[in-house]
Amino acid sequence: MVRHSGDFFGEWKVKKSRLAVPRLADRILGYLYSQDYYFERSGDLEEAYADLVEESGPFWARAWLWFQLLKLCFGIIRTNIFWGVIMIQNYLKIALRNIKRHKGYSILNISGLTIGFACFIFIFLFIRYELSFDQQHTNADRIYNAIFKFTGDYTMGTPKQAHSHPLLAPTLLNEFPEIETATRFSKYNNVMIRVKDQKFLFDKWVWADKHIFDVFDLPLIYGDPKTALEKPFSLVIDEDTANKLFGHINPIGQTLHVIRGEEMDFQVTGVMENLPSNSHFRPNLLGQFETQNSLGLSRSLNSWDAHWFHSYVLLKEGSNAQELEKKIQSFIQQKIHSLSSSQNWTYLLLPLNDIHLKSTDVLKKLEEGGDIKSVYICSLIALFILFIAGINFINLSTARSFTRSREVSIRKVIGAIRLQLVKQFLGESLIFTAISFITAVGFVHLTLKLFADIVDRDITAHSMTHPGFILGLLAAVILVGLLSGFYPALYLSGFKPVTLLKGVLPKASKGLNLRNFLVVFQFAISLFLITSTLIISGQLHLIRTRKLGFDREHVVVINLTDSKIRRMRDVVKKELLQYPGIKGVTFTQTLPTNINWDSDFDFERRGDREYPTFYFSKVDYDFVDVFDMEITAGRNFSREIASDAGSGGVYILNQTAVEHLGWKNPIGKKIGFPESDNRGTVVGVVKDFNCHSLHFPAEPVALILNTTPWNIYFLSIKVRPENMTQTLGAIEKTWKKHSEGYPFEYYFLDEAYNNLYKSEIRLNTFFRLFTLIAILISCLGLFGLASFTAERRTKEIGIRKVLGASIPSIVFLISRGFTKWVLLANIIAWPVAYYFMNKWLQNFAYRIDLSVWIFILSGLSALVVALITVCYQSIKAAVANPVDSLRYE
């Protein structure tokens, strides 16, 4: 709208009298009306105003004038809205017609955006879930987990463990006024429970003290949290367990029997609500803490020697955790170390909010957590994909500008102003985005379960109804719609109608214009993803195929809690070995893939050196043979040598352990636990093997021969790959014959090994999936751009053909430009990918080399995909009959 001042040309210049209409009012009228209407209306108002001033004075006249003005404004706004709605209807109609008429284009465009949005929603859901861990506790920001940390000359993978001393929580509570309350609990694996004559196996039993209800929010459905864990042999169970054991009745006061050798009777004193899946600990049963005294643990429960508890403290409001941590550390050094067999440890405080995502360097956690890095990576991918989809939209829209140019011209000739056209095209892009978004939501809804399986998280459609989530997504949709519609809108609305109606498109600027820049950017992202995927897959391949120092193939593993089988182990072993399909049997404390017991060791001629800390596992005679380990010095444990079963025990160390001890000739040397007087003899040395995941280097391990029925938790059976079903059937038969009634549940060792890399495998799946999608979307965009180029150069190609150009030369001509951009994208993507992947690989002690070939391969594959995409269009343009193309337009 044009604005006028009062003294417009052609009008009389009159001295403003004292009575004149306020200038602001005049100005507003100037905004409201076009030129001669302004003169009329402003004049009318001024005339009536002048009359009124005489009649009732300037104040009322002024009031009247403003009132009039207000009414005029409203009238105009009403009319504008009316016409605005009509124009919007028109835009909508045109947009829908366009979608219908250009089906191919619309499908390309909408599907690109849909995929983009779907990925975005998926990743958004995943991130939200990851960040939601442990947020159900009211005091979540004041709860801290005590993390045990080795100090001093530490030689093993990570010095941090979630296992703490049983006395830690009560001691801290007594000593430090900043701590409101503290609790600890320990896991009790594979518990078999009998109710009447039915038997159930539970894996998630913890021994907890009554403070657990003060620290965490564990609402009880039945029972009183104050007294539920008061008396020994009381038990709090969760709702699912209650239903499983007793059906849908109030189980308070019911008795159940725990089978561990002889039976123990527990009384149910409380039923708690099921813990949500986004919780870092999810026990089903809480046994009363002091009951452990009856299990023969009373001595170790009151010592500072062993640590296998999970301790949590609730700080008082306003207390500083970092200061408290320092105080605790100095307190431990001064008061506690003297009570303990070893002094090389201390404690850290880990906030509850960090347990799920920021504790990858902590061993022996209650449940394996996530990784904040993967949250960052996923957010990045989500943004990338959305970005690519947006760029795609921009490219496809501008690519079609020629078709739309006539419409634009006609609109302009009829009198549309640029703003209206911009609005029209922005509106169209919003329609496209909205359609894609709705499709994406539907798609996500249908495939959410699949996705939840891939990421191994319990994400449900329920989380999609969260208001914050909906608002966030709507904002994303509008942002994407506006941003990606903006460039096409400006580009299309900027056409000059005269040239356009003649059928001449504005010349594209050579060099790096916005569109080309976008394509480069898009491909750079795709390339980054391809390179990363190749590296991650390579690393995973390394993990899967690397020789660990022991053989993990064809080993059937059974978790063992059954005391009867432990006692009968020699009979069971003999029976099993009779089957032709079984090569070896061993009963051990840990599996070689995860030796998670550690201790300080005292050794011959230690002098005043510190006790070294080694991992250890109690094993039987057949351990080394079953896992096919290589003895480098000395000998294996042997039944024939009577002294092996002697009281001191015999040891096999690995090479790293020997190195730490600084022994030249370890055979025959004495070693043992510091607190006992018995010293064992080293009889052999095995080649180093990885007793944890490959994130860690080879660590010092001691294998200790165990001839007692204690400390046996795993039964490993080496089988022949042939006739597996028969062999498994035979194992089951033997199991049933000797077991106390535990169900026959087995798994293979290589599965257990692969489980160590769950998060890496998930990352790999993630990257593969989203790389594929990114490439797909980029190619859609490239396809559009190629058709755009081919269309614009139709005439040029025609002339070239007439003058004798061959088809390959024309294909080359068109493809050349794109090749250039893809190569440029490589140069951007390589260093970025190198930087990030190098950082990721630092997580592993054993990693692949980042060879140049990975980068070249990813560059080549992107180039090939790009060329194939472009070729379709360029060949189409090249084989076209020049007669048609010259007549074109």
Next chain:
Amino acid sequence: MTRNEEIILLTILKLKDNAYGVSIRRQIYQDTGNKWSFASIYQPLDNLVRKQYVRRKKGHPTAKRGGKSRFYYEVTPDGLQNLQELKKAHEQIWSGIPEISLENGK
């Protein structure tokens, strides 16, 4: 034609050569006793102009109007014809309603 448009059209007709915004408003006030806002005059006026029942003519600027021109309105033959039809219709509708029932409201 709406009722407002009809009133304005008739007023323009009545004012003959002197029909412009301020005078139309004044005349309506004199005839009906209602003070219309300018907005409610311009809206029907613009509609009438668009329907080509009235014509807009630029007049002369005066000092009282801050040196801005008046715009006079006059009824076109089209407008006249419509008015006649409207009047006929009115009479048709009104005929046969006896005074008595109007007064008693029966």
